[in-house]
Amino acid sequence: MAHAKLTFADVSLTVNVPSGTRIIEISEKVGAGITYGCREGECGTCLTRIEDGAENLSEPSVLEQRVLKENLAGRNDRLACQCQVLSGEIRVRPA
Amino acid sequence: MPPLTTSDRQALGNPRSTASPLPVSVTDRVQWIGALDPQLRNFDIILRTANGTSYNAYAVRGSNGVAVIDTVKQEFTEAFLARLEAAAGYDEITTLVLNHLEPDHTGAVPELLERAPHVEICVSPRGVQVLRALLKDRFDEYSVRVVRTGDTISLGDRTLRFLTTPYVHWPDTQCTYLEEQDLLFTCDLFGCHFCDERLFNDQVGDFRFSFEYYFEHIMRPFKRYVIEALDLIEPLDIAMIAPSHGPILRSHPREYITHYRRLVKKRLASEVGEQKSLLIFYVSAYGATAQMAYAVYAGAAENAGVRVSLFDLQVGEVTPFVDLIEEADGLAFGTPTINGDAVKTVWDLLAGLVDIDTKGKLGAAFGSYGWTGEAVAMVEARMQGLKMRVPEKGLKIKLHPTEEELECCRDFGRRLAAQLTGTAEPREIDFADLT
Incomplete structure (x- = not known):
């Protein structure tokens, strides 16, 4: 199975994860400061800054695009409860 | 009426x-x-x-x-x-x-x-x-x-x-x-x-x-x-x-x-300056968690980039502690596990934090226990709920700590200080290692 390296900058930790893993599946377990509200892509609480490797994440769905826009998200922001890690190296921190 | x-x-x-x-x-x-x-x-x-x-x-x-x-x-x-x-x-x-x-x-x-x-x-x-x-x-x-x-x-x-x-x-x-x-x-x-x-x-x-x-x-x-x-x-x-x-x-x-x-504006003129402020709060029934707290304090205080403060929560007031926490960079809570839970004074202070912004602060928990030791994980979960980062897995010690275990506490304090100062060693783990 393909893997990717997901680094949580605020806790200095990299996790080797299977391709297709959502950030939400990891971040709470490692104590990263990314926080969650609805966990279903609606509230925007889990806004996450992608510091590196944005091209290695899944494309945002129509729902995620809408919520990002309504939450005035920056170009490098994604919802941790929605986006999947696909390959390569990705570095994130709470937005 | x-x-x-x-x-x-x-x-x-x-x-x-x-x-x-x-x-x-x-x-x-x-x-x-x-x-x-x-x-x-x-x-x-x-x-x-x-x-x-x-x-x-x-x-x-x-x-x-x-x-x-x-x-x-x-x-x-x-x-x-x-x-x-x-x-x-x-x-x-x-x-x-x-x-x-x-x-x-x-x-x-x-x-x-x-x-x-x-x-x-x-x-x-x-x-x-x-x-x-x-x-x-x-x-x-x-x-x-x-x-x-x-x-x-x-x-x-x-x-x-x-x-x-x-x-x-x-x-x-x-x-x-x-x-x-x-x-x-x-x-x-x-x-x-x-x-x-x-x-x-x-x-x-x-x-x-x-x-x-x-x-x-x-x-x-x-x-x-x-x-x-x-x-x-x-x-x-x-x-x-x-x-x-x-x-x-x-x-x-x-x-x-x-x-x-x-x-x-900030309420108190802080003397901490460029250092990071770490507040350690503890409650101790038999002195074991207090021993841990002093050791965590000693370990963190070795780092010149961190100003550490230690408080016995049992005799403190919640409101001024909330004021201190508002401006601190990191918090560590020491609590024993009593009746399968953290003690009330810890929960009272954690509940009071709803009035301030704790997002992104460093959080940590430790404590002595007799049978189960759930309190540490409970406090960690609460801190995550307060939007804090909790990068170091909590430290639990059964009954009174040995000298070797006190060294673990000091090392815990050192790691907290490193996290606060951005000097923590990068770590890498596998997905399967997460529990």
């Missing part, structure tokens, strides 16, 4: 105590069309309201239309609509501005839209999702305009300009500025729960306590956003501030802005 009925409360919602509620002139073009709720004694569960509150809404008249700014709590819809009808015909209303979509300001929106479905609803970008939830499957029937800082709406000879001011105190909050009259509609910002039919700050009773109490519980957790809002507001010419609760600030409005600036 028997409990008040809804109709009693609606009648009390009339500041003139007449059968038909009337609007109150704020300026020659602005009328107050809100409602008073003098019997309310508790707001949103968390706030005590010793003399009730008001739900302020306004009608702004221009040569080409009328704008309604916010509405009222649902049970006061009748009084609101009566005042609105006395101020304007429904066909004259062109714009409904919702500065904040909490139910106490949007309770009358559905009834208003039934009567004036043609209005353009102006909300902030984040307001759209709440409006969608409010209107449900009727959302698409209405005209909704998303407004941002600098956007304007013309009412002919009157202009409304919007300021996006999120998180004061919901994500959706915004302010609306009536340009020609230098009047700022701020919704909850600069508001307070104080009910007085005289409405204006130069006429009502002494509301200073209510003003600061409201800030402490509603705005304080969002200080960083209040500062951003003040940065937008301060350059404006301000003749009057019209909030959605409490007195309309027409006398010395600038003083209230200045006071907010004071309230968002």
Whole structure:
């Protein structure tokens, strides 16, 4: 199975994860400061800054695009409860 | 005194105590069309309201239309609509501005839209999702305009300009500025729960306590956003501030802005300087958790970049600790496990943190236990709920620590200090290692 390296900058930790893993599946377990509200892509609480490797994440769905826009998200922001890690190296921190 | 009925409360919602509620002139073009709720004694569960509150809404008249700014709590819809009808015909209303979509300001929106479905609803970008939830499957029937800082709406000879001011105190909050009259509609910002039919700050009773109490519980957790809002507001010419609760600030409005600036500033002049501040709180039944706390303290204090403070929580007061925590970079809680739980003094302090911004602070937990030791994980979960980062797995020691275990505590403190100073060794683990 393909893997990717997901680094949580605020806790200095990299996790080797299977391709297709959502950030939400990891971040709470490692104590990263990314926080969650609805966990279903609606509230925007889990806004996450992608510091590196944005091209290695899944494309945002129509729902995620809408919520990002309504939450005035920056170009490098994604919802941790929605986006999947696909390959390569990705570095994130709470937005 | 028997409990008040809804109709009693609606009648009390009339500041003139007449059968038909009337609007109150704020300026020659602005009328107050809100409602008073003098019997309310508790707001949103968390706030005590010793003399009730008001739900302020306004009608702004221009040569080409009328704008309604916010509405009222649902049970006061009748009084609101009566005042609105006395101020304007429904066909004259062109714009409904919702500065904040909490139910106490949007309770009358559905009834208003039934009567004036043609209005353009102006909300902030984040307001759209709440409006969608409010209107449900009727959302698409209405005209909704998303407004941002600098956007304007013309009412002919009157202009409304919007300021996006999120998180004061919901994500959706915004302010609306009536340009020609230098009047700022701020919704909850600069508001307070104080009910007085005289409405204006130069006429009502002494509301200073209510003003600061409201800030402490509603705005304080969002200080960083209040500062951003003040940065937008301060350059404006301000003749009057019209909030959605409490007195309309027409006398010395600038003083209230200045006071907010004071309230968002740090309370204590910190001597920590460039160092990172780590506060360690502990409770100990037999001295074991205290031993751990001293060792964690000693380990962290080895790092010159960190200023560490140690407190026995059992004999401390919650409120001053909350003040300290507000400005700290990191917190560590030492708690034994008693009856399968962390001890009450720890929970009391953690509960008090709801009034401040803890996002991004470092959190850690440790403690001695006899049988199970769940307290550490419980406190960690609470800190994560407070939006803190908890990078170091909590430390649990069965009964009293040995010298070897005390060294583990010192090392725990060293790692916390490294996390605080950004010098932690990068670690790499596998997905399968996560439990």
